[in-house]
Amino acid sequence: MRSTIRNQSSNVYWLRPKELVDLGVQVNKMNRNNCYQFCPTRNTLSKEERQKKYDQLLESIKKHGFSESNPILLMLNRTSDGQDKIRDGHHRLSIALDIDAPLVPVRFVY
Numbered sequence: 001m002r003s004t005i006r007n008q009s010s011n012v013y014w015l016r017p018k019e020l021v022d023l024g025v026q027v028n029k030m031n032r033n034n035c036y037q038f039c040p041t042r043n044t045l046s047k048e049e050r051q052k053k054y055d056q057l058l059e060s061i062k063k064h065g066f067s068e069s070n071p072i073l074l075m076l077n078r079t080s081d082g083q084d085k086i087r088d089g090h091h092r093l094s095i096a097l098d099i100d101a102p103l104v105p106v107r108f109v110y
Helices: 017-022 047-064 090-098
Strands: 013-015 072-075 085-088 104-109
Touching: 013 017, 017 090, 017 104, 047 090, 085 090, 090 104
Parallel strands: 072 104
Antiparallel strands: 013 104, 072 085
16 A cells, blocks of 8 residues: 655755665666556556556657656655655656666655
8 A cells, every 4th residue: 555645845856866776765676577567557457558658658758858747756754664765756767777867856755
């Protein structure tokens, strides 16, 4: 079950994709072969349909880049046993790493 977003920063920050990986917030490395398996709105698609969606996202990012209007959402968990993690944007981060994107938009939520 996904946790509810209670608050989010109004700012979007541009961070290096590798920094996000180094922080340990990327729970699963997504790629064309395992894409959208854990996405509740797309996990009923066939593997070929999920791969097509991934390819479309990849091509869109290559053509248009990343957008501040669709940032990676980073859930900040400040409890004693909590771990910060990506709430939305696993595929975008994986694509950013694959294409060596210098920066990606990130919004912090908690």
